[in-house]
Amino acid sequence: MPTYKAPTRDTRFLINEVLDLASYGNLPGFEMATPDVSDAVIDESGKFCAEVLAPLNQSGDQEGCTRNDDGSVTTPKGFKQAFDQFREAGWGTLAQPEEFGGQGMPHVLGFVLEEYISSANQAFGMYPGLTHGAISALIAKGSQEQKEKYLPKMISNEWTGTMNLTEPHCGTDLGMIRTKAEPQADGSYAITGTKIFISAGEHDLADNIIHLVLAKTPGAPDSTKGISLFVVPKVLVNDDGSLGERNGVVCGSIEHKMGIHANSTCVLNYDGAKGWMVGEENKGLAAMFIMMNAARLGVGIQGLSQAEVAYQNAVAYALDRRQGRALTGPAEPEAQADPIFVHPDVRRMLMDAKAFTEGMRALTLWAGLLVDLTHKAQTEEEREEADALLGLLTPVIKGYGTDKGYEIATNMQQVFGGHGYIEEWGMSQFVRDARIAQIYEGTNGVQAMDLCGRKLPSKGGAAIQAFFKMAGEEIAAAKSDEGLKEMAEKLEKALGDQQAATMWFMQNAMRNPNHLGAGAHHYMHIMGIVTIGLMWLRMAKKAQEVLAGSTEDKAFYEAKIATARYYMDRYLPDAGALRRKLETGADSMMALGEEAFATAA
Structure with a gap:
């Protein structure tokens, strides 16, 4: 187990x-x-x-x-x-x-x-x-009335909440939604339609479920500019806060999924359910994006979390499982075989996992601090800077973090060999659960396009230029420290690859937008590699400072520096390879006609 x-x-x-x-x-x-x-x-x-x-x-x-x-x-x-x-x-x-x-x-x-x-x-x-x-x-x-009615019991988890976007005929293209919201005489709306893939849509954990639903009012534009957001409780809430009648929303079925089986992913049918508008009419998508951005950071954390738990189990297995001998000679001659931990290929997978999980943890917690600073920093300028940086990092944390999280989970399954494919060991579940994180809350292709098509050019590229300046200054400072100099120089080269890729987009994407689409995934990964590299530079700097004094936990800090060196050696070179892929553009990718993809009869 x-x-x-x-x-x-x-x-x-x-x-x-x-x-x-x-x-x-x-x-x-x-x-x-x-x-x-x-x-x-x-x-x-x-x-x-x-x-x-x-x-x-x-x-x-x-x-x-x-x-x-x-x-x-x-x-x-x-x-x-x-x-x-x-x-x-x-x-x-x-x-x-x-x-x-x-x-x-x-x-x-x-x-x-x-x-x-x-x-x-x-x-x-x-x-x-x-x-x-x-x-x-x-x-x-939400209005003050809505906040007072719903938030206390949602925050206490007496009630839970959901987000209802997707419909059977549309996912990312929300302008196509068909769910209707008919205004009623009492100021409410009658919500009718079907939503799919609704995580935690129905369950027995709480007394009420507060659904946030995207729908269109009569005469609304047939596009994303015509979407409104509604709060639709599973059970209606009386004026005194007590629960009243069951609302007109029901779970039609539970989706049969590859993983996350213990979460009820529902088809929800709304049949004249009573709901109330949240915010302004036809401005629902902007309101929902507040929820989605929070969720995207959470999904990025899921990529880290499945990599972490898979890594822990793979390390334990690699230390216990005996097979073959170390290439340099028996590590434990008295035993019939050495633990597979001694084999460089197993060590490669474990070191990749350690370098990613610890670096990704640093990145997600830094993002958490930025969330706080967007609201609580002392000056408006500091709040705006934190918000711009967080906006830039969000698709990277979600997209790169879950791509790598899934890759690490599968590699940790590989450490187990055949036992990793057997359900009782549990590695299959980590892989299956990790897979959804690349898909929901906007697929990772959508994250890449959000990063490259929206976040990079926003406000004349102010956010990415601020990131380059911050990273460049930290690297320059580290280069003056003999203990960090080599790592900083390698990170500087990777940062240069990201800057060159950014410039290539600026010079070529306007001429052919497909160049942006063809390279967005690679750019997202380049930025993921660089940002985690920056985290490792910060961690190595702190570990070196602690080791310069006296510490009872010397092994912990020495391992930090060793892992930082591994990351700089083994992860950062990928930034250059991805840049070269990106700079080939879209021509060869888009050259074939549709008929060339059809299977021959």
Whole structure:
């Protein structure tokens, strides 16, 4: 049976030393996040996830969710009890506003919790995860009445939330949605239509589910400019806050999926369900994007989380499984064979995983800090800078993070050999669960085009130029340090490849937009490689500073520097190869006609 232990030591290093959360104590909410409090959150959340959620992961996958004859859904055995414990412990309130019952802690600590939950049990984590996204949209666009009616019980996790975008005939192209919203005399709307792929759309974990639904009002433009957002509760809420009648929304079926079996991914049928508009009419897509951006960061964390739990199990197996001898001679002559850990190809896969997971964790937590700074930094200029940088990083974290997370999960399955293909070892589930993260909340191709088509040129390229300036300054400073010089020079070369790729787009994409589309995926990966490289430079710098003094944890910091060197040696060269691919443009990619792809009769 697979196991999981939260990487609390690594998280404390990032929170307390690399990000130095305590240094932001002058900002609202951060004053509560003292090192003692942060450590307690990290340790206790890790313990909860490892002891309560992880043991349900494999059984939940095997059992799945059940749709009953009345349209209700039963989650796997133990999930209801675990969700009750999650709610009673207040984990869902951690980074939510105090005004509506949250603890008001920094979002970056919420990101810590998200990673641990998703590693322990990704399907479980989607129930509170979607709720957080719905909360974000209501906080940003909901009326005061809507906030007071729904947010306290959503934040407490007495109620959960969903996002309803996709329909049977349209996914990414939301301008094609057909769900209708007919205005009623009492100010509400009658919502009618069908939504598919609705994660956590129906379940038995909470008393109510608050659906956020995209629909079109009569006469609205037949495009994305005609979409409005509506709050549609599963059970209507009375004026006094008590639950009233069942609303006109029902689960028609549960999707049969490759993975995340313990999350109820539903077809939801709306038949004149009562809903209320959130924000302005025909401005629903902008409101929903607030929720989607929060969800995209969460999905990027899922890429990290599945890589992490798969890596932990692969390391344990590689240390235990004996096969063959080390190429340099028997490592353990007294044994019949050496552990497979001694073989360079196994070590390659494990080192790739270690370098990615620790670097990606640093990147996601930095993004969590940027979320906080967009709202709480002292000056408007600082808030705008953080928001622009976060916008640039979001598609990279989601797209590159989940591409690599899936790749790492499959490589960790490979470490197991044939046993990795057998369900009882659990590696198959990590691979299957990781796969969805590349698809939902906007496929990774959509993320790449968002990065290259929208984020790069936004405001004359201000965000990417700010990133280049920040990275260049950190690299220049590191080059003056003999211990960091070689790593910094390698990162500088990769950053140069990214800058050259950016310039190539500027010179060629206007002439032929397909050049942008053909290279967007490669550019997203180049930026992922460079940003994680920047994280490793920061971590190596901090580890070197600690080692210059006295420390009881010398091995931890030495491993950081060794892993940073590995990342610079083995990951950064890919940036140059991807740049060369990008610069070939779209001509050969788009040369063949459709008929050339057809299978011969």
